[in-house]
Amino acid sequence: MSAFLALVRRDLTLAMRSGGSTLTLIAFYLAVGTIMPIAIGPDKQLLAQLAPALIWVGVLLSMLLGLDRLFLNDHEDGSLALMRHANLPLAAICLGKLLVHWLVTALPLILMTPVMAMLFTMDGAALWRTVLALLAGTPAVVALGGIGAAVAVSLRGGGFLAPIIILPLTIPVLIFGVSAIAPAAGAGTSSAAFLFLVAISLLATAFSPFAIALALKLAED
């Protein structure tokens, strides 16, 4: 456990000290939030109606954007090869890295969501549902994205491929994420969608570290 915490602390420190990438992500997110109303038109009612979809698309694209760096730096400077000799299974190391990646990519985006809600004139209840849905759904995006990132380690210069492979796999997250926010079409549907979202996140987080560990092992050998 202490090794796990040490890894989390190290990765967090690295992310904090190098900075930059989180800021870029937020800038991209806000830029997406700005161009959407310009493309759609300043109709407040329409924007409020589309807001859950726009926010989810913005979060998804922003998160896929920052994906390829997840394991690449540690692979290039050799720390990943060292970590394989740690007394911690590689899958646990991957889980720690996913956790940190969630903290430095998904969490800032979720914290910026009230700004997006303002841009799209969402009301308070809808904003609250949006934040909850993002909290429940983004772990799955990080977990699935991690698989793409692990494969991207072997893709020299082809890092753009990872989002293309991962995007179709995140469609269930998008579907249940948006449904969980939308004012229930029938009573109970949005809470059912929320539960599905949580289920997908739990399953993806539980299983993807093993797939990621396997992919990283193959990339290093």
Added chain:
Amino acid sequence: MAWSRFFIWPLAAISALFFALGVWFAFFNSPADYQMGDTVRIMYVHVPNAWLSQMVYGLMAVSAVGSLVWRHPMADVSMKAAAPQGAAFTAMALFTGALWGRPTWGTFWEWDGRMTSTLILFLIYLGLIALWRALEHQANGPRLIAIVTLVGAVNIPIIKFSVDWWNTLHQPASVFRADGPTMPGSILMPLFLMMFAFTFLFALLQTLRMRTEIERRRVRSLERRHVAEGATA
């Protein structure tokens, strides 16, 4: 290589026979639908392609297990040979579906659950083909692709379920999704013939593509050896 040669002509003959019978039945010896008229005949091409679009992914997933667990090189060859065919069958299913949809539903495309998940399947195939192009010559590349193929295989049922759920949430049950139309034998027979024909066609193409891939690998290793010998001489 030695024995797979003997599969080629029998597979071609069986496929051709089924195609000849199936096309003849489909065009001349099956009734037009009382509602859809002659457009029902599109089904005889559409359904086999749709079936293969999923069957080919199943084969790829099985090959991926073979590649990861037994590290069998033929499993890699099979995965690589199947991917573009899967994409082609899926594209054909979507294309014939659009052609069929226009006269019967009045639209080329509908965000119906089944169509949407087929489109997503097509995107997954494209991603895998791109991955093959990028990773093929790397050590462990095929096994990395096997991981992605298996992750896709686990996800496809989830995608299918979620898309169905999304569809029913956003639009009322569509008229055209009759629950299992009881088909008369006169329509079922040509349909089965065509499904066999397309399946044997896939088996033939898969054999040919796998043989080509093996030859390609041999040429590459010969080239490498040639270069190595040239360097020492």
